[in-house]
Amino acid sequence: MHLVQPEYSRFDLEAVRALVADDWPAVNREITQRLGSDVALVNSVAHYIIGSGGKRLRPLITLLSARACGYQGDRHITTAAIIEFIHTATLLHDDVVDASDLRRGQDTANSVFGNEASVLVGDFLYSRAFQMMVQVGQMRIMDVLADATNTIAEGEVLQLMNCNDPDTTEQRYMDVIYRKTARLFEAGAQIGAILAAQTRAVEDAFVEYGRQLGLAFQLVDDALDYDAIPGELGKKIGDDLAEGKPTLPLIFALLRGSPRQQLMIRRAIENGGLDEINAIQAAIQSTGALAYTVAKARECANKAKLALDRVPDSIFRTALMDLAEFAVERRY
Numbered sequence: 055m056h057l058v059q060p061e062y063s064r065f066d067l068e069a070v071r072a073l074v075a076d077d078w079p080a081v082n083r084e085i086t087q088r089l090g091s092d093v094a095l096v097n098s099v100a101h102y103i104i105g106s107g108g109k110r111l112r113p114l115i116t117l118l119s120a121r122a123c124g125y126q127g128d129r130h131i132t133t134a135a136i137i138e139f140i141h142t143a144t145l146l147h148d149d150v151v152d153a154s155d156l157r158r159g160q161d162t163a164n165s166v167f168g169n170e171a172s173v174l175v176g177d178f179l180y181s182r183a184f185q186m187m188v189q190v191g192q193m194r195i196m197d198v199l200a201d202a203t204n205t206i207a208e209g210e211v212l213q214l215m216n217c218n219d220p221d222t223t224e225q226r227y228m229d230v231i232y233r234k235t236a237r238l239f240e241a242g243a244q245i246g247a248i249l250a251a252q253t254r255a256v257e258d259a260f261v262e263y264g265r266q267l268g269l270a271f272q273l274v275d276d277a278l279d280y281d282a283i284p285g286e287l288g289k290k291i292g293d294d295l296a297e298g299k300p301t302l303p304l305i306f307a308l309l310r311g312s313p314r315q316q317l318m319i320r321r322a323i324e325n326g327g328l329d330e331i332n333a334i335q336a337a338i339q340s341t342g343a344l345a346y347t348v349a350k351a352r353e354c355a356n357k358a359k360l361a362l363d364r365v366p367d368s369i370f371r372t373a374l375m376d377l378a379e380f381a382v383e384r385r386y
């Protein structure tokens with residue numbers, strides 16, 4: 055069985071994927087097979103969202119973690135597909151809640167098929183993921199994924215509570231992004247160690263790695279919402295502001311801005327909309343809010359890499375460390 059490609063270019067996402075090149079087709083086959091339903095609309099919506107692209111970092115982390123732990127079986131294929139199904143279900147539900155019409159540069163499923171179909175197919179993907187967990191047959195993995203799914207749902211509710219609230223604190227924001235984003239990164243990394251029957255110390259290292267990587271990833275995502283070149287990010291610039299979401303760049307700018315800027319940002323968060331997006335972007339820049347957010351992401355990425363000090367050295371461990379760099383350096 056292949057484990058290592060002869061060459062590996064650091065900070066190249068495609069090179070990272072190449073390390074598990076034999077696993078990717080198997081994951082895609084698993085996804086395609088498990089999407090099957092005798093309900094035509096389920097097939098249409100599920101294949102639309104799954105086939106819409108994306109970096110698929112979460113299943114990639116599961117595959118790399120399993121390989122870094124020396125796992126030789128094939129259950130990492132199924133668990134990687136489970137992780138992708140859970141993530142995709144959250145996207146379907148998120149886009150309905152946020153009334154989004156663009157994701158990854160194309161129309162969202164809810165804008166194509168309607169809100170009702172998107173919510174119900176999201177439910178289908180959740181339930182299919184749990185069917186697959188049962189078939190994997192490891193109670194620890196079921197426990198991790200069930201807890202992660204519940205935590206994600208709580209994160210969605212917390213984010214809803216924060217919407218249009220300009221008094222949202224940085225701590226409340228960090229709690230939301232841990233639950234909504236980092237928890238599934240954490241679960242994916244942890245599962246690789248569980249499959250390989252690693253020690254609890256190694257397992258805990260992967261938990262910390264996944265948590266910090268997920269936080270870094272979301273922090274950069276939220277910075278790019280105000281700093282990306284239009285079209286690069288695959289969604290509209292200022293989407294978070296349009297939805298009244300007080301992400302870290304806004305929270306920081308609100309604390310450091312002039313009285314006029316503070317009033318403008320508070321009003322924008324309370325009401326949503328992009329009427330003053332240019333002035334708000336300027337306020338975010340002038341207060342150092344983007345630099346602060348990216349610095350916070352860098353801090354998390356460094357913690358992720360530090361956690362891997364407890365993991366035996368291998369090319370897969372190196373690739374996991376490079377994913378932490380990618381999370382901070384990316385522009386999409």
